[in-house]
Amino acid sequence: MNDRHHDDTQPVYPGTPQDPATDTANHPVFGPPPPPPSFPPPGATSGPAQTEVLVQQPPQRGRKGFAAAVVAAALVVGGAAGVGGAAAWSAFDDEPASGTASPSGRTTSQVVDTPDGPAADGSVESVASSVLPSVVKINVSGSDGAGSGSGIILSSDGQILTNNHVASLAGEGGKISVSFNDGTKADAEVVGTDALTDLAVIQAQDVDGLTPATLGSSDELAVGEGVVAIGSPFGLDATVTSGIVSALNRPVDVGSDGNGNTTAYPAIQTDAAINPGNSGGALVDMNGHVVGINSSIQSTASSSSQESGSIGLGFAIPIDDAMPIVEQIIDGETPTHARLGITVSNVGAEQGQGGGLPQQQSEATVEGAEIQEIGDGSAAGKAGLEGGDVITKVDDQLVSSSDDLIATIRSYRPGDTVTITFQRDGSEKTAELKLDSDGSTSRS
Secondary structure (H helix, E strand, C coil): CCCCCCCCCCCECCCECCCCCCCCCCCCCCCCCCCCCCCCCCCCCCCCCCCCCCCCCCCCCHHHHHHHHHHHHHHHHHHHCCHHHHHHHHHHCCCCCCCCCCCCCCCCCCCCCCCCCCCCCCCHHHHHHHHHHHEEEEEEEECCEEEEEEEEECCCCCEEEECHHHHHHHCCCCEEEEECCCCCEEEEEEEEEECCCCEEEEEECCCCCCCCCCECCHHHCCCCCEEEEEECHHHCCCEEEEEEEEEEEEEEEEEECCCCCEEEEEEEEECCCCCCCCCCCEEEECCCCEEEEEEEECCCCCCCCCCCCCCCCEEEEEHHHHHHHHHHHHCCCCCCCEECCEEEEEECCECCCCCCCCHHHCCCECCEEEEEEECCCCHHHHCCCCCCCEEEEECCEECCCHHHHHHHHHCCCCCCEEEEEEEECCEEEEEEEECEECCCCCCC
C-alpha cells in the first residue's frame, strides 16, 4: 500500500553536475552546474569578454613608480601577499615596522608570527583533522547524466556509505569513481542500495589501509549541540562547515521509490551549511563521531530544475537508523523496513467537524495521520485500528501529519513493539502492536 502523502514543499538532494557535455539541466537531483566565478578588474565595464594583458611599463622614478609595480605584482600573486607581502612593504617603506613611534609620532603595524600549536580538543579544527581522511568525493556518470556526491569510509578495504540518489545515478553500465583525501583515486562498484531510506554502499576497488570513520550515536544528540558537516559541495572536495543541531526527528519526505512508496526518514536538522554535492557526507559531533549522513536541503528554488544553495536548513539521516539497513546491504540481504500496513492522509480538521472528534472541543484543532485503508492481516488491523482513526502519537513521538507517521515508523525495525495513540469517536485511545516487516516487497 502506498503511504505517501504529497507535500509541495520538498527538500532537494545535494548533488553536483560534473560533465558539461552531459545535459543535466533538468535533472531532478543535480540540476545545472554553477557558473565559474568572474573577477573583473577595477573600472571594467560590461561588454564582450576581453583577455587582460599585463604590459610592462617604462621604469618610473621615485616611490610612485615602485608602488605601481607592487600593485601590478599583487594582482598576479594574489593570496601570496601574506607575511611575505607585508615584509616586502616594510623593507621599502620609509617608516619602521617595529610598531615604535617615528620622529613624527606615527606608528605602523607590527609583523608577527602566528602561533601554530595543536588544535584544541573539541574544536572544529580538531574534528576536521580527524574526520577528513574518512570522507571521500564520489564522481558518478551514467545514461541519465553525471554528478558528484560524498561518502563515508566504513572499512579499510574500501566499503563506503553514501546516499542512494548519489549511487543510483550510475544506473546500469555507469561509472563510479572515488577521490580520497590524500589525492588518490579508485574505481568503485555498487554493493547495494535502499531507496526507501536513501542509503547505498559502494566498494572502492583495489584499495587498503584506508581510515574508517568512527560512528557515534544519533540517539544521544541534543538540540543546540555543535556539529560539523564534511563533504564535497559543488565538487569542492574536503569542505568543512560547522553549526548546531537545529531540530531532531524532523520528518523529511524526498520522493518515492518505483512502487510509489514514500522515501522518508526522521532527520537531524542542522544549520551547518550543506549544499549540492554534500549528499552522502558525514555529519559529526564535536568528538569527531559520525552521527548522520547529510542527505537533503530545504531550498527556495521554485521547481526541481532550479538548484539553490544552503539557507540554513540541512537534513541528515540519523546514523542509528541507517546502520541496520547498511548492515543488511553489506551482508547481501534485501533491506527490510517496519510497517503498520495502512494508507494514511493528513488531518487538520477542526474538532467537532468530522473525523470522529468531540463536539465539546470545537475551538481546538487536531493534527495527525488519518487512516484511509487497513491491509488484511496487518499489524494495525490486528491491533483493532480502523479506517477514520487519527493517529496522533507513536510511543512518545507526536504525529502531526502522514509524513510524520511514515518517518517515525521508518525509524523502528520489524518486530519492534510500539504504542499507538489515536482519536476515535471523540475520545483518545491507545493500542500496543508489533510492527510488520515489508520483507522483500519494499513497502512501508
